[in-house]
Amino acid sequence: MTDAPSARDLHAPADMVRWYAPVQLLQTAGRVAVSTLLGDQLDRRILRPAPSHEPTDFSHREQLVLDFVSDSGDGWNPTYAVAYWATRPILRVHGVHGRAYELPRAGVLVFGGDQVYPTPSRAAYEQRLVLPYECAFDRSEPPHPVLFAVPGNHDWYDSLATFTKLFLDKQWFCGWQVHQRASYFAARLPHDWWLVGVDVQLGSDIDANQVEYFRGLAARMGPRAKIILCTAEPHWVRTHELRDRGARTRRARDGNLAFLQDHVFGRRIRVFLSGDLHHYRRHATADGQIQKITAGGGGAFLHPTHVLRDDPLAGGYGLRCAFPDRRASRRLAWRNLAFPLQNPGFGAVTGLLYLMIGWNVHAALGDYPAAAFLPALSDMLSATLRSPWAATWVLLTAAGFVAFTDARRRRLRVLAGLVHTGAHLLAALAVTWLGGQLGRALALEWGSAAQTALGLAALLGAGWLVGAAIFGAYLLVAVNVFGRHGNEAFSSLRIQDFKHFLRLHIRRDGALVIYAIGLPRVPRRWRTMVGADPGEPKVVPDDPHPDTLPRLIEPPIVVGPG
Template structure:
């Protein structure tokens, strides 16, 4: 799967630069009309409307289904940290905010990872919502083909009502509110037809109207948490869209891509919210280590999990052999390969003499030199680009530690074979037993060294945020947003979090229940709560 994902990512990046699917879709749907939800089915003005926003879904079953089931409930009573209770309604409009499937897009993956859990959760709950979606980078890995087929061709999968004909959209909401969704593609680029589309939409937005803007990536924070590379273009595009097309009418910015909840706000009441907790693994919230001030006075207000909890979770990397046993198999085989390539008796020598013997043998063996060089070069390439000019030093040190660990394990096993068990060098039983013991040592030492490297890198230097937490595959700390446009014209934002998702499920017993419900025996699962009190805009 990793190899296939890498190949598809490379191909989609090349194709995305040469043949932009959005240009073809713009030609197929030239009409620029917003979808009007300011009126009800009878054509009367709506006084209020409920919406749900979910991003970064379609990954693990437990996490994706827990969020889908919570969103699907007709009503949801939520309490904040003060104990205050709020009654909310399931959104008539559902917005998917990017990365609707992992790791790569295809009809099969959308069906298995997105449609099945959501249709199972919505069964018998409430009328299917009107669905709008924007693509993230994972949706673009097949050139946007599957995304367009599912969300932009008038299909109604499992009863969802789809309306958009492009990978971006504009929706007119009650009380002078607008919902806009953009598609920045893999190159973090706004294509000209999309700019033209939003320029036409901007002509229909009155001076007193306000906008909710959905982005696949949080442009305001990306340069601080990931290597800058093309992210500068993303920020420039957002600035262009805000300043030149929509003006300062954007009251709420919504984004996913980072798999946690984080909110910034300014004194004017404008909000920038990351809510990427729809189902994918958790991302840390304690990066950047020191946040650079954002433009227009935006400051950090809340994150979920807290930065202290995020730091604590990072320590789980020391148990990488348990959480990622297949990685332990890889390092175990690598250590055995290094010891086998040496093929020298070091069991009776002291550590310094054994090391000198190994170095001499290694220098005379092109195979060992090649394997060692590949290990070090691979770890240099793995080192986070945010290390800057120290990247080579970090990669070399990381590689040398693995090589030293392999040597010490091989020496210890050889010493045990010769001194304790009295097995002679080249004895077949000794060779087999030594291979098993070296593999076991590599199974534990390799992931532990890697886990320590990730722990120090993230908690000490603010690097490797993606690798350090993706290796942990934490399904908990999920979140989504529920929005309510009230009759008085205000927008209420309810950030909903699930601290620990259920791990056990049982079939729903009635037609009014989802296909699967949480098993009461799973007592560690927690109910959905408000991450912070509602935000009123």
């Protein structure tokens, strides 16, 4: 079968989010605007009392296996691929040197943020997160694994209302027991390891209840305590990328999250885990005893790795591994040349823009544009300035592209926005000229219904295709030449592959071993298992491609003991 099945409707899997579909753009922009403007007033953490219960205690166990999965809940293929492999009783993977590993299923699952895309709702969580994990691992016989979840910015777009109902007000998530009752959590692990999950809301902000909770937790930790800290954003990457921007860097470093790290937990934090950026990148100290890992490969579209700096972070944390590597990431960006095919609906935006500019220029010309293009271009530019509506559309377009441009300096933003606008204006006028020449060739009278309809149809159709192509070319140049617009250039591609998750094993000797498990390609075909037993997957991969099998991204990372 070619369609990816789900538990309740075997023929309606979730597709990857189409970020550039016009309706989706408006919906997402509206949610983001409301949450940004009213985020502080609708902070659900303030309304919900601080948890009074004891942290979940696993310290009596000799060893523990824990999975970290972040940025899931997008298309069926990548989300279910991660869920399927993470829930196998024994996961068999090959390392970079051919060595085989057999890893037991995790007793703890941590969702690291952004559990659903594009915006949270009950239906979105059900289709994009609950159903894949329900198909992979529903309730089975005890012992039951435990789940914790850190909310990301996409979970916060409804002020955490749906996240609260799904993870905080219930005792079960599919086959996992839910132990947390706040948007942040802590668990005591074997051999003086601790698991801490922090909720940074939308502005890297930690509320007072949360700070006090973690202060009390830190006071109870012994001198040999070692912390695995889970946050929804890799603040070490953000700070590093902003380090040449003065005040902005200082604000990023002086926030409550930095206070929690520097003054509450301090050097006890041995492993930093985060998602938000949908790729794998690991930084570490020279001795490897403090790790900072970005692992946002749970199901969302791929983010590039080649746009980020590869020099050491503050404190001497060097870049140890990236997945995909810089060369593969740069190569994938070239797919933006097919932007109109990847995002067919976006052409409606550029088509309407070209139509409005060309229509008003058409009305102001009064006759066919000159047969030669350059003289005609001068006439059409003059007509644009004479037409208040055409000039207004051009100015609005320029303002929009300047605001959209991702540049470090204001002058560069203005320059790039105007160049982008100029490319679209030139294309719109060229289409207007071509429409006029076609009308002349067909002996249509200027201003007649037939000639006007032909010109407008040409503007809409060419604007749909050419405008989207110019936009894609802009994203390609921005991401591959200037290292900007990484999010916009790769959300357009909706790349399903290069997914991953982390499996952390606290061994009997107290050492922590981190396995970064990668899926270079996620399956495109699935087979339904009719009458599957409880706890068994309802759907299994049916794709023979060898890259769909899990493998280690890099050799196992050992932290500790001691």
